Structures are given as structure tokens and as C-alpha cells.
Amino acid sequence: MLEIFIFCILLVTGFGWFAFNVYKVCHNIRLGRDEMRSNQTSKRWRTMILVAFGQKKMFSKPLVALLHLSLYVAFVITQIELIEIIADGITGEHRIFQASLGNFYVFIISFIELLSLLAFVGTIAFLARRNMLKLPRFTMDELKGWPMKDANLILIMEIVLILCIFTMNGADEAMQSESYGFLISSFLGASVFQGMDYNTLHVLENIGWWGHFIMVLTFMNYLPYSKHFHIFLAFPNTYFSNLEKKGKFKNMKSVTTEVKLMLDPSGDSQDGVEVETPPKRFGAKDVVDLTWKNLLDAYTCTECGRCTSSCPANITGKKLSPRKIMMDTRDRLVEIGELKRKHGKDYDDGKSLLGNYISEEEIWACTSCNACVQECPVNIDPLSIIIDLRRYLVMEESKMPNELAGMLTNIDNNGAPWQFSPSDRLNWANEN
């Protein structure tokens, strides 16, 4: 009875706390500006199924992709076992589904065990890669400290979870007079757990069972603080992907209105143009000036660094790293979101994404080449954040490298980025 009570308390607290954190994340994401991303539903579903479910973009590195896929499939499938754990925990039964499912039950548990073994291998490989191989994208400055610990912690939790599953099933097997026939633990039961007395086995099985349950709750509640949140967010994030050509940058409607007014003050050509009241500011200085999709991107980022290792600016030693752009956006959002919940939605702490987190030097190094967008396995778009930060600097503060100011003046004055007169445009036709 006491066990059932403790179980239910843990269950409710675990899910309750998770729900509270998810609420906070949703609240933060909604601090962003509007952006239409709900048209073309069938194309969106297709993108989600290919990129999130099928992990299509991971397969440019097939071995890593397979390990990652096995980890992910194992994670999803083991949650079937969680259903039984919850049912057992609430009712106080033992393997409540076994009797009614019969052989099918043995098949499912065996399948889970097989995947768990694969996941175990995968996890060890990933831990080794991250800590021993010294890949540049895992050792850069922005990963020092918490992000590196975060990555390792997740992998260690995964290992503990898998060990719990095998301890639980293996000890249980050893206690049975006739084996369940589980693929891997029937073997473990007959070897590792062989010869232990019944009480020890019972305790071990309990440790495995409770351990599994507690690990899952811990894991789940850890996600909203971690880069590992992508296991959920990859789905909505790819669903709401940008479906336009990557080269197309948004036309700012607020600017369209002003330009039309400036060029035709009579308003003749206003028909059909949506008039939009000017926004609080042009471009983005802080996270709340970005769109909700930029913010969802930030929570979805797995910090894998594929974007950064394909970034021409970063490859050639510039300060810009598209991964850092995403990590900064998330860190700032968590900070300001918390403050706004505490002090009201208009609260301003005097800090901002541009300046306190991202420097001007970083954003001016971008060539807008879209390599980061192309590489990201979960369709994140760091470039649109960079451009919005530039827009703020240029349009609100007139701050930009001198040469760019000159280039813009030339376009304004003579319709070309260099100082040439429009009347000379056709000179080439008469030159040799």
C-alpha cells in the first residue's frame, strides 16, 4: 500500500512539474512576433516525417545516423514498458500485461531489450566520441562548461536507464522457475544473476524497477533545461519549417507601407497593399523582437554544431558561430521570460540579445550563404536571426561597418553599390 502511495506521489509530481516547465517554454515562445507558418499542411507533414521522424538530414553521416537512430527508436519503444510500469505501480500488480498478452508480450519485451542493447552501444560510442575524439565542433568555446556537462549527463542518464532495464528483467528472470524467454535477460538471468539468493534478486529487481521509473521522470523533467529537448521539439520545429526557397528573405511589411507612402504620397498605389502599423522597432535587438519560430528554433537546437562546422566565417576563424547564435537566443529567452513572469510583461532588465549576448562583430561576419540552414538536422534557421539583428543595427541605430554605409549611400544616390552614374550603364556595349 505504502509503495503504491509513494509511486502515485512521484508520478503526479513528475508529470506536474514537467507540465509546469512546458507551460513556461510555451509562454516564452509566445513572446516572439507573429509569423505565418500554418499553410500547405500536407507539405509540412511530409517535411516533418522525413526530417524529424526519418532523420533524413542525419544520413549525410551514415554511421552516426544509424547509432543516433537506434538510440532514438530505443528511447521511444522502451516507453511501452513504461506503460506497464505505471499500470503495475498504481495497481500493485507484477507484469500486469504478461498473462493476457502471452507470447506477444515476450516478443515486445525482447524487442525492447534488443533496441536497448543497440542504444547501449550507441551511447558508449557517443560518449567516447565526445570526450576522446576531440572533434572541433565539440570542443569550441561556446560548449565549455554547462553545455558539455549537459551533453554528457544525458548520455550517462541513458546508460543508467538501460542498466536498470536489464537489472530488472535479468533478476526477474533468475527468480522464475521457468524463464519468460526474454531475448537478452533470459541469458543474463542464467549467467550474471545465477546463484544469487531469492531475496537479493528481489531487491535487485526492485532497484531496477524503481530505478527505471525514477530515471524516466528525472529525464523528462531535465529535458526543458537541456539541449535534449529536441527529442520532442524536432517534430513541431520541422513541421513549421520555412517552405520557401532559402534565398528568399522576408519583405518587411511595415517598410513596404512607409516606402509606398514616401514614393506616392497621393496613395494611388496603396490599393491591395496591407497597411501595417509600424512595429515597436525595425529588426531585432532582443529576443522578443524575433518571431516565435526563431524562438522555437532556439529551444530545438541540439547544440550539435553541424551548422558551425559548415559556416565559412567560422571555418576561417571569425567569431561568428551559428550554433552560438541559437544558444545565446535560448539563454536570453529563458532569462527574460522568467523576469517577465515575475515582474509583468513590460518588464525591461536593460539587457538585450544584441550587445549582452551577441556582438556586432559576429553578425557582420555572415555571408548569408545558408550553409548553416542547409546543415541543420532539425531545420533551424540561424541566418534569419542574424539578418534581423543587422536590420536593427542599420535601421534603428545606423551602425554598420563604414564601407557598408558607403555602399548604401551609393545605391541611394546613383542606383549602384559603387559610384557610377546610371547613364554609364550601357558603356560596356561599346567597349572592346
Place this chain on the structure above:
Amino acid sequence: MHVPTMANLMAEGKSPDILFWVGCSGSFDDRAKKITKALVKILNHCKVNFAVLGSEESCTGDPAKRAGNEFTFQVQAHMNIQVLNSYQVKKIVTACPHCFNTLKNEYPELGGNYIVVHHTQLIQDLILSGRLALEGNETFKGKKITFHDPCYLGRANDVYEAPRSLIEKLDAELVEMKRCKANGLCCGAGGAQMFKEAEKGKKEINLERTDDALETKASIIATGCPFCNTMMTDGIKHAEKESEIKVWDIAELIANAADL
């Protein structure tokens, strides 16, 4: 060189099938002007009914937009669209992927709706429809040519095949760089970088890209963008490899092979 302008054709009561959007680089940059002329030679040779805007053309606004100045961009777009619409332009060809991208993707919402093609796509069509014949040309036979994907043609607009099919038409050997197509490395000019010094770093981007090209041991780097052309040419100069490897636009290679 026969280069009809829209204004002249209009005065004669004629209208062309296609507008050749020359772009600022193609109009003013000495190296890029050669690309412009190569393309005009091809158009004239194939009797394409085209025209240019001449002094009525103005910057598309691409560098302003990528530099963050949406005002300047939209003012440019607004003025260009007025000109283009007044001539009832339906189809545009351009040799600059930045103009191509802006005209094709960013003008429609602002009232400018045109069919926009990159010159490599147009040349491909001319060959497929039999208007341009390259059979029997030996100029580039067996030569190793590598193609540098312009970001605004490749990743930005998913055009990878047209330029490559033209290189194959030259009877040349197309050798790919280790980073190519969707994984191609930028030349360093995009996003208004062309107009400013790079930020502090270990290396210039165009040199990194030049190394990719040199690794292929090709004798020609083909490009489809006047800015990439400048960047790669500078890179080759810096590496002092001008005698071993040349940088040409695809239009120049085709015009050369067709003896124009």
C-alpha cells in the same frame, strides 16, 4: 555589338521576348563586363529577341537587403518594378545569382511577377532546343573543369544541374570539389561582404575556397556569378597559380567553344 534597349524597341513599337537584366557588376565591373558581352554574343548568335534596360536599370537592392537596410532595398525594388511593369516584362534572364534570387523570390510580393531564369538555365534551353550547337568543338575537350556553386544559385534556389550540364556539353571532364552542391563553400562575397573588409580571423574565405579548387587539379574554375568570379580570381592570384588555373564564367566558356 548589337544591344537593343527596351526604350528603343518600344519606340519602334516592338517588344522583346526576354529582358536581359545586366546587374551592377555586369554593367560596371571590368571583369564582369566580359561575362555580359559573352552572354550577349550567345543571345545574338541564337537570334534571341532580347533587350536590356540600359540607363533605366538600377540595383535590385540585394546588397542593401542583406546588409540590413530594408528601406533602401524596397525603394529600389519599387522603382525597378515600376520600370519593368511599364514595359510589361514577362521573362528575365540574368547572369548574376543575386539579381536572380531577388527578382525571382523577393519582387513578387512587392508587385513584380516575372519568370526569372539564370543564364545557365537559358543557355541549357538554347542547346536543348537546338538553337545553339556545340557539337564538334574541341576547345575544352578533355580539360578538367571544376564548378564553384554560387550560394544564391545553389543552396538558395536549388539550381545545381544546369551549369553542370553545360560543362558536360563542352566535352570537358567535370571534377567536383570536396565541398560541392548543397555542401558547397561560399566564396566569401555574399551578404554584402563583397563591399567590406572581412572580420578578424585566421584566413580569408576566398582563399579557403581556392584551396578546394586547387585540390581538384582542374585547369579551369567555372562559375556562374560575377562576385564568385572576382573572389576566385583574387584567390588564384594570391596563391600565385594564375598560369595553372583560370577562372571563367560558364557563359564565357560556351561563347568560346561556339567560336563567338
